[in-house]
Amino acid sequence: FQDGEVDADELQTCLTQSGFTGSYAPFSLDTCRIMISMLDKDYSGKMGFSEFKELFTALNGWKQNFTTFDRDRSGTIERLEMTQAINAMGYHVSPRVLDVMMKRYSREGRIYFDDYVACCVKLRALTDNFRRRDILQHGRVSFQYDDVSFLQEQTRQTQEVELQVKIY
Amino acid sequence: MAYPGYGAGPGGFPGMQQQDPLYGYFSAVAGQDGQITPDELQRCLTQSGISGSYQPFSMDTCRLMINMLDRDMSGTMGFPEFKDLWQALNGWKNTFASFDRDHSGMVEGHELQQAIGSLGYNLSPQAMNCIMKRYSVSGRIPFDEFVACCVRLRALTDQFRRRDTAQNGSALFQYDDFIQVTMSI
Numbered sequence: 001f002q003d004g005e006v007d008a009d010e011l012q013t014c015l016t017q018s019g020f021t022g023s024y025a026p027f028s029l030d031t032c033r034i035m036i037s038m039l040d041k042d043y044s045g046k047m048g049f050s051e052f053k054e055l056f057t058a059l060n061g062w063k064q065n066f067t068t069f070d071r072d073r074s075g076t077i078e079r080l081e082m083t084q085a086i087n088a089m090g091y092h093v094s095p096r097v098l099d100v101m102m103k104r105y106s107r108e109g110r111i112y113f114d115d116y117v118a119c120c121v122k123l124r125a126l127t128d129n130f131r132r133r134d135i136l137q138h139g140r141v142s143f144q145y146d147d148v149s150f151l152q153e154q155t156r157q158t159q160e161v162e163l164q165v166k167i168y
Numbered sequence: 169m170a171y172p173g174y175g176a177g178p179g180g181f182p183g184m185q186q187q188d189p190l191y192g193y194f195s196a197v198a199g200q201d202g203q204i205t206p207d208e209l210q211r212c213l214t215q216s217g218i219s220g221s222y223q224p225f226s227m228d229t230c231r232l233m234i235n236m237l238d239r240d241m242s243g244t245m246g247f248p249e250f251k252d253l254w255q256a257l258n259g260w261k262n263t264f265a266s267f268d269r270d271h272s273g274m275v276e277g278h279e280l281q282q283a284i285g286s287l288g289y290n291l292s293p294q295a296m297n298c299i300m301k302r303y304s305v306s307g308r309i310p311f312d313e314f315v316a317c318c319v320r321l322r323a324l325t326d327q328f329r330r331r332d333t334a335q336n337g338s339a340l341f342q343y344d345d346f347i348q349v350t351m352s353i
Contacts, residue, residue, distance in 0.1 A: 094344045100352045103235075103243045119351075126350050130343055141346065145328055145337045146292045 005046035008033040020059065024075055024113040031118045035059075038125045062120045065089060066113055076110035085116075091123065190216075194250050203244035206231040212250075218257055222264075222273050222311035229316045235352055236323040260318045263287060264311055274308035283314070289321055320353055 006014060008029055016026040027035075039051040047055065065088055069081040077085060083098050105115040133141045193216045197208040204212060206227060214224040225233075237249040245253070263286060267279040275283065277300045284291065284299070291299070303313040327349045331339035341349070 092344075093347060097344060097347050097351065099241055100348050103241060104351060122351060123347070126347060127343075130346055134343075139343045140340055141343075142338050142340045143328070145325075145332070145339070146290070146295050 005048050006036075006052065007046045008036055011036060011047065011052075015059075020063075021113065022063075023073075026114075027117065028114050031114050031121075034118050034121045038121045058120075058124070059117070061089075062117055063113075066116055074110075076112050077116065078110050079106075082111055082116075086123075089120070091127070188251075190251055190254055191247060194247050198247075201244075203242065203246050204234075204250070205244050206234050209234060209245060209250075213257075218254070218261065219311065220261070221271070222261075224312075225315065226312050229312050229319070232316055232319045232353065236319045256318075256322070257315065260287075260315055261311075264314050268311075272308075274305075274310050275314065276308055277304060280304075280309050280314070280317075284317075284321070287318065287321075289325070323353055324349070 012027060012029055012032040035055055036047050039047055039055055065085050069077050069085045079102055086093060101119055105111050105119045130141055193212050197212045198204045210225060210227055210230040219225060233253055234245045237245060237252055263283050267275045267283050280300055281296045299317060303309050303317050328339050
């Protein structure tokens with residue numbers, strides 16, 4: 001931590017050194033970028049200590065969830081287990097959403113821990129965004145084509161300030 | 169009046185496919201099933217030279233392209249979709265090239281704004297600002313990133329328009345729907 005904040009590279013180093021992923025592969029740089037953008041409220045492309053603590057709490061929860069469903073200890077989960085894992089986290093989504101997740105995050109029908117975390121980060125950020133706008137809590141939001149609807153996109157470049165993208 | 173289930177898709181008789189020069193590139197990488205995966209698409213586009221003097225497309229961008237046209241959610245692309253994509257790519261490449269006057273393979277932030285505008289997208293300065301930051305590398309936007317941006321814009325605009333039933337620029341999304349659309353891109 002040079003300036004009291006970590007960027008994606010530093011986060012990756014930190015998490016790898018902590019042995020957080022255990023017997024699973026360490027997090028990719030891309031996944032670290034996604035994690036930062038999820039919590040990057042001041043759009044700095046970096047994460048401070050309190051945000052880091054928040055991330056760590058979330059990561060622990062996701063890891064426990066994953067290991068619960070990775071019963072054969074293969075380091076991967078397949079569609080049925082992914083469905084159970086998503087439900088266990090409290091999300092109510094249709095099978096079509098699972099289709100989309102499997103298509104986006106699976107490799108040969110299996111989801112590795114790193115991709116699973118990337119998926120959870122994105123799902124959480126999108127859901128938070130949606131909820132904030134669903135003032136009446138009806139499960140519906142009306143978006144203007146051009147307004148503040150965010151795609152929580154991962155940072156592509158470590159040097160650049162990454163942002164949530166409004167694309168509508 | 170076309171007979172439903174006649175069989176020949178747009179483009180005429182099935183035999184015509186073989187004479188299409190694009191089919192040559194496509195079939196060189198497609199398997200028996202006539203579908204291509206993202207990495208096959210990457211190979212195919214690279215071999216076709218469509219990116220010209222620009223860098224070949226990244227895997228991420230190829231994956232995005234397949235998702236954009238993936239109506240059956242298979243994660244792969246057939247020849248008709250490939251032709252659609254080819255057309256779109258040519259259009260985007262021409263637009264990009266018209267702004268890349270120094271042939272550097274990059275455009276400046278404000279040129280991106282003009283390029284997006286010239287494609288017909290009507291976005292606010294704030295939205296454009298976010299897009300610029302998202303795709304720029306040291307303040308400039310490379311061709312591959314520009315294409316990724318166009319793919320997303322096109323896919324999301326399509327999704328948005330389909331739900332904007334009153335055509336007044338606002339669309340209602342149920343949560344599940346929102347997640348489906350945004351997680352796939």
